[in-house]
Amino acid sequence: MTTILLTLLGIALFVLGLLVSIAWHELGHLTTAKMFGIRVPQYMVGFGPTIWSRKKGETEYGIKAIPAGGYIRMIGMFPPGADGRIEARSTSPWRGMIEDARSAAYEELEPGDEKRLFYTRKPWKRVIVMFAGPFMNLVLAVALFVGVCMTFGMEKQTTEVAGVQKCVFKQSDDAGDRDACPKAQQTSPGYVAGLREGDVITAFDGEPMKDWNTLSERIRANPGPAVITVERDGRELTLHPVLVRNEVLKKDADGEPVRGQYVTAGYLGFAAKSVIEPLSLGESVDRMGDMVENGVESLIALPSKVPDLWDAAFGDGERKDDSPVGVVGTARISGEVMNLDMPTQSIVAFFLLIMATFNLSLFLFNMLPLLPLDGGHIAGALWESLRRNIAKVFRRPDPGPFDVAKLMPVAYVVAGIFICFTLLVLVADVVNPVKIT
Structure with missing residues (x-):
């Protein structure tokens, strides 16, 4: 219940x-x-039957039954026809569409509106x-x-070890049970070198590591023998893993993984711990820029999503997690958010990000x-x-x-x-x- x-x-x-x-x-x-100075007879939120409205001045403000959009009605959205007439019927269906649109733009024309038309x-x-x-x-x-970035914060990976993988698995493989290694499976360099959960990696080949992206790039670019400095229980230790080449997710220019694209790179075999930290204004704006860029790319990619959507809707295709989602789907996700086992402030932040x-x-x-x-x-x-x-x-x-x-x-x-x-x-x-x- x-x-x-x-x-x-x-x-x-x-x-x-x-x-x-x-x-x-x-x-x-x-x-x-x-x-x-354009006259606006109506300001409506929603479509369909009007469930509430009130006229203030020359504009009627209201709410309609279907919350799928809204509109304001401006006088004179389109100029008169070539003959100077607002309305002239035609037997051509295409011409009829044009004349209907032109007529609707003037249907509430009143004396004195000649100088208050949109097209003028x-x-x-x-x-x-x-x-x-x-x-x-x-x-x-x-x-x-x-606001969410600077107050609630965003998830950020750190150089602290959240877990060490025992074996070398390609990231494109099904995750399965990665704690159980087949006999023929290669043991991961991190496990062999003695890397442990809770270790904080502070240096790679003598270079200080202050953030996850820098550490990740160093590991990817340097397969072979490496010297890793870690902090464990207040003590500094030096480990000597031999990084192997493995298939891992490709990263974009911002260091973010690219879904479904893989490259061969250096591999240590551990999971980085994630924390939620407030971002600075500059970091928040950068994240917003990434969000806009991803939005543009998603909009451009919409036509290519139609076959997968069709298979998901009418076939047995999988609904991918980057699939386009409509109002109903977003409402459903919002309902799921409320049931997540997370702190209340995280649920609020999640919901605000959905609205953003x-x-x-x-x-x-x-x-x-x-x-x-x-x-x-x-x-x-x-x-x-x-x-x-x-x-x-x-x-x-x-x-x-x-x-x-x-x-x-x-x-x-x-x-x-x-x-x-x-x-x-x-x-x-x-x-x-x-x-x-």
Whole structure:
């Protein structure tokens, strides 16, 4: 019963965090739109039926039933057609999409709004309005992530020995029972040299070792005889292991293991002890930079994940732990977090990191230069600015505002792809979820 209640609490907290993230995103659009004099009739968190709303001034603020997004409605998102009309019906389905979008942008037009239309603002102002939403998510992601790093701390490997392996195992092999060595298995250099749990490695070949990454690199780069200085029970000892070559995980430029990629390097055969320590502001920002880089790489890799997702959802494929996770999957993970056997502050930190990752994903996803995403409107405004400046340089007539509405057929296709991908992730999250435990 307690497990169920904690799971429901985790899911409820995630839904609350989701609503806050959406509201925060739309607040960026709202404040900048009003700052530039654009009329905003609606500010809504969620989609579907309205469950609560209140009108303040000229804007209706409300919450809708489905917490899967949000929006603000700005007057005049698209310029009038070439004939100057806002609405003109057409038998062409593609043309109909364009005209429907243009008509919706003016459906709440009131007297005096002619000078308060979105499309009449200079391109740089429109860029700010559309960028402000994703930027708010980025601000929240940075604040949460850096805050966790500097207060709760992050896991960091040290030069203290947490355990010594008896045998040499390739890291690509199944872990199995690594305490039981087959007769033909080579004994690990660390075990032979007398390395023990609790030893702190202070020097390698006479060079002081103050952090794990430096020690790891020295071990990897120097197979063969080595001199290792350790501190044990307040005494300094010197060990003489002969490092062997072994298959180990590849490391990236930041010293982090690269999942599924292996190299042959020097091997000692011990596990480093991990501790959780608060990071400095500089270290936290560096970690945030790594998080952004990983997020960009994950976004680029999304198309390549579709076959594995399909197999996980409709076949007997394994759901990989780096598989894309949707709102349902993230809510499920949040429920699992609440049941982890960890101190309360660690659970809080874990949950905040989930929300930081979610907000970073919202930022990166919305910055894609595709309609109906914010990045698509930003791209349209930048293109308009470019062609107007080119016309000015070559003394050509002003081409006028770029009609983003003409891209609506493409936007529907993109939206359709997004919906299909979201449904695929949803099915995978339900039938074959990613589990942190």
